[in-house]
Every structure is written in structure tokens, then in C-alpha cells.
Amino acid sequence: MSKPLAVTPDAERVVVDYLTAALAARAQDVTVGVNVPSAWTQGTKAHVQVGHDGTPVTQYPILASASVRVTCWHASTTTAKALAALCEGLLCSHPGSAQIGSVRSLTGVLPTRDPDTGAQLASVSVRVNLRYAVLA
């Protein structure tokens, strides 16, 4: 019996789209993207950086578990940590969709400082269980 031709969605794309909408719905004035804001300054708006760190587990053609890191950038470490915690909560309470089966926490809030820009960083990582989509 042949297997269907199926592909996983882009983990970064689905997480960026979800967090953009979910953070806006909670009146968070932030930018969300995959970019590292190397030109960050103290006056820059809070930034939520989403990174896909690999897919350690795949069960073709059912689901693939992607490790996704969310790093929040802000002048204040308190704000950065609160934003990272909010992102973790929003992701782990994801209701499920055609692209995302479920999301589980991997590591909680980890604060640090970016020596290049002086920004306060706070990151969390989650396992995003992506659903394969069968191609026609």
C-alpha cells in the first residue's frame, strides 16, 4: 500500500501568524517575526522573535514535532519576561487547527541580555505538533 504525498506546514509561519493575531487581540503593541533585530535600540517597540530550531521527531504522514523558540526583546527585562510568559501561555493553550495539532512547553522563561544591542531578552521554547497536509 502506497503512502500519500504529504507535507508539513512551515512552523515559523504558523506560529508567527498565530502570535500576531493572539497578541493583537490582547492589545499587545509588539512586532512579531522571524528576524533578529540587529539594529535594535532602547526605543524600539517590543519584538517577538520566532525561530524554528529543528524537527527532532517526525511520524510521516501524521505529525511532526518542531522545536520552536520564542525570544522577546525589550528595554525592560520585566516586560520581556512577561511577554515571553504570555507567548508561552498563548501557544500552550492553542486550541488546535488544520495545521497545528497541539503545543507543549519545552523550556520556561529564560532571561538574558544581548551584548550586541543591550536589549533584554527572554525566551521560551515549545514543541509544536504540526499536522501533515496531503497533497492532491
Add this chain to the structure above:
Amino acid sequence: MIRLDSGAIEQILKVDMRAPITAIAQEVASNVSTGSVDARVTVKEYTTDRAAAAVTIAHPAGLAIQAKHGALTKAAAAVGLEVRAK
């Protein structure tokens, strides 16, 4: 009736698994990319109730390299490992 030999199980976890665990940690360490930062990546063996090994970016900017670029999580995922809190 099955009786577990806890001494033998401890021997397997702490002694026999030492070399394979360290080998995987070294593979993770060799996959770590620190970009333009000249940082040493170390592997340190330790023992809990079993053999274990820690991979560290031994540099003051190590945490930021992980936060910005996911250097360690990417290196772990490349060998099928997931980094998670204990």
C-alpha cells in the same frame, strides 16, 4: 515472578551507558554554531541516578547566542534530541 536486579540496572545506567551518552553529547557539541563569536563549546560528564553529560557554550554571550539563534536547540535537534526542562 520477576525480580529486578537493581544493582545491575544501576551498573547499566551509570557505567555501560557512559560512553554512548558522552558520544551523543560530543556530536551535539560539534553541531553547535556560534557564528562570529569565538566561543568554546564544552562537554562535561556528570552522574545523577544515571550517566549524563552537559553541553555548554563557554562564553559570556552563550545565553544570548542561544536566545537569538537557538544554537544549542538546533544542534540537539540535528541528532533527534529535544531540549526540555527537567
